[in-house]
Amino acid sequence: MKPHAEVEEIWPGDGRVRVLGLVHGLDAEGGLESLGEWRAALVLREPAGPELDYPATVRGKRFELSVPIGDLIAPQAPDKGVWDLYLRAGDRRLRVGRRLDDIRDKASIMVFPAQLIPVDEGFVHVRPRYTVNENVSIDYWYGP
Amino acid sequence: MRIRYLLLHAYGMGGTIRTVINQANAMVRAGHQVELVSVVRRRDRPQFALDPRVKLSALVDQRGGVAPPSLGARMRRKLRGRMVPSGEFAIRYFTPDVEKAVIDFVGGVDDGVLVTTRPGLNLLAARFAPRRAVRVAQEHMNLATHRPDVRQAVLRHYRAFDAVVTLTETDRREYEQALPGVRVERIPNAVHKVDHPHSDQTGKIVVAAGRLFAQKGFDLLIPAFAGVVKRHRDWQLRIYGTGPKKDELRALIEEHRLYNNVFLMGRTEHFDEELRKASLFVLSSRFEGLPMVMIEAMSHALPIVSFDCPTGPADVITHGVDGLLVPPEDVAGLTAALNQLIGDRDARLRMGAAAAKTVLDYAPDAVMPRWESLFRELLSRR
Structure with a gap:
């Protein structure tokens, strides 16, 4: 299994999406902290596009990251889009997901609330969710 | 023995349905002649495994939807009044046609054991099944939970039964007090098996x-x-x-x-x-x-x-x-x-x-013989 960032908790709230968990399948002699500065990366998948980058912390195996939802409305796709979430240090990129537990079909079982950003007449809804591969993505879409 | 079970919907999901199908399977395995009669049919096949030796039939086929009541059925209901109180939790099933089909069916049972499995069916069996058959009412919920109109009808009509069977001792005592002189037994439902692997108490x-x-x-x-x-x-x-x-x-x-x-x-x-x-x-x-x-x-x-x-x-x-x-x-x-x-x-x-x-x-081995001996005893008194 490729190294990944295994999710324990996702907290949507206060205009952010916060994710906590454990780095899995990756070791370093001087500890994971020695691999460089850890960052949270968001990659726009649909439509393919820019990458956003935020601070993250890794202590021992434990990681924590937090992204502001206000940045997620991409100018080239104001109506809807999907961001994939990574934890990275330098060129080393770990997908954030939850693959080690026994719950399959996460998309319909582990459901998180959407947050709303007022835009024009309506809102952009922003919601973290698990993909079919049990990775974390953040959807946004314009709606009432 | 000939044993007929009457279920509202033998093709559905749910605790009562599963339990009654388990009982029918156990009785047919014990060598008895068993029929499972479903009042309505809304699916092609039962959702729980039914022993093929159990004869399954339905009184009203509703796979194409619920037909509006016929004029005759509506007239009869007007004349006779509602047989099933409106507080029956499944009252929506008891259309005039369904009610008539149940009355016709239970009226024709004149031997063996007739087991009915919910208040609406029990009340119809109490009033219309001939005394020649052994009539057994099953309570799958409990007396205290029924709405007042159902409770009142139960107190009035359940005296006709050869036995009323509850799931718990608490409910058995309730029925015994409410229906003095009526035989009230407690036979719990059986689980399908009891020897499962145990939890190791590590999962949070x-x-x-x-x-x-x-x-x-x-x-x-x-x-x-x-x-x-x-x-x-x-x-x-x-x-x-x-x-x-x-x-x-x-x-x-x-x-x-x-x-x-x-x-x-x-x-x-x-x-x-x-x-x-x-x-x-x-x-x-x-x-x-x-x-x-x-x-x-x-x-x-x-x-x-x-x-x-x-x-x-x-x-x-x-x-x-x-x-x-x-x-x-x-x-x-x-x-x-x-x-x-x-x-x-x-x-x-x-x-x-x-x-x-x-x-x-x-366990099935602990529960099923109790049904068998109850039926046998009630039949031997005929």
Whole structure:
């Protein structure tokens, strides 16, 4: 299994999406902290596009990251889009997901609330969710 | 013996249906001539495994939808009045045509044993089944839970039965007091088997299960679990089942910020395995007959935390021995009981082992012979 960032908790709230968990399948002699500065990366998948980058912390195996939802409305796709979430240090990129537990079909079982950003007449809804591969993505879409 | 079971919908899902099909299977295996009659039919095939030697039939085929009542049936109902009180929880099934079909069927049963399985059917059998047949009424809920009009009809008509059979001792006493002189027996439902692999009490998982509707009290359980997560952040509550309250329960999970700990699991085909992985089972119902899913959980050596609702939990569980009983609908009490057992693995192991012993009384081998001997005895008095 490729190294990944295994999710324990996702907290949507206060205009952010916060994710906590454990780095899995990756070791370093001087500890994971020695691999460089850890960052949270968001990659726009649909439509393919820019990458956003935020601070993250890794202590021992434990990681924590937090992204502001206000940045997620991409100018080239104001109506809807999907961001994939990574934890990275330098060129080393770990997908954030939850693959080690026994719950399959996460998309319909582990459901998180959407947050709303007022835009024009309506809102952009922003919601973290698990993909079919049990990775974390953040959807946004314009709606009432 | 010839035994006929009358079910409202033998093709449906649900505890009563599963139980009655288990009974029919056991009786046919014991060499008796068994028929299962479904009042309506809304599916092609039964959802639970039925022994092919059980003769299955339906009185009213509703696979194409429910036909509007015929003029004749409507007239008859006008003349005779409603046979089934409107407080019957399944009253919507009892259209004039359905009522007539049931009356015609039970009226034609003049030998063997006729077993009816819910208040509406029991009331029709009490009034229209000939006395030559042995008539047995099953109570799958409990007397206290029925609405006043149903209760009144029960008191008035159930005297006709050769025996009324309840699931719990509590309910048996209620019926005996309400129907002096009527034979009232308690025969619990059987679980399909009792020798399951036991929980090893390492999974940080509490399981609940049932249809997502008000009776099951999941709207009480979710707030109660908020108090668990405050102390035991890595424990999960997994609620198995589907139903009309799903969206409301999801909203409640969001309101209490429990989306990392409480999961609506939907339906599973591997419920046995899910129970084995868990460490506790919780029952938050407002009322029950005899909660079979709780007994199933106990067969995996899961201790129980349960509201002491009517009826069932207190009949099965000895407080402090194989589980903890909490006053009905006491959310804070439910939190405290869950926290107590979550914080004490030794207690869970001890109570789980006791639970696995308790459920031996609900093994098919323990239960089915009691039906057989009851029927035999009632027939021998004819």
